[in-house]
Amino acid sequence: MTTHPYFIVRFRVDPKDEEAFNQWYNHEYLDTLKPIAPLFTKCYRLVGDEEGDRVYMTIYEIKDEASIEEAVAAFDRPGREQYGRQWQVWEKKGIKDMDDHIFHTVYSW
Helix, strand or coil: CCCCCEEEEEEEECHHHHHHHHHHHHHHHHHHHHHHCCCEEEEEEEEEEECCEEEEEEEEEECCHHHHHHHHHHHHCCCCHHHHHHHHHHHHHCEEEEEEEEECCCCCC
C-alpha cells in the first residue's frame, strides 16, 4: 500500500474563463512550481462533471508524512508572490467553490 499523503485542491472555473485559466494554471502556475517543489513527487490535474459544471482537481502526491508542511510551503516560497497575486485575481474573476485538504491513504489495491 502506498503511504504517500496527497494535497488535493478542488474548484470550479467560470466557463467563460476556463480556457485562459487552464493556460495560465498549467503553463505558468504549475510549470514554475515543479522545479522548486521536489517534495511533490507527482502532480495530476483532473476534470469531471458535477451538476452540469466542470469541476477541476489538482492532486499533489507528497513524498512522505514528514514532508507535508514543507511541501505545501512551496506555494509561498520567495519569488512566487506574483503567482499568489494572480491566483487572487482568478478567485475574484472566475474561481468558485474552491477547497483544499491533505488526504492520507487508508486503502489501496
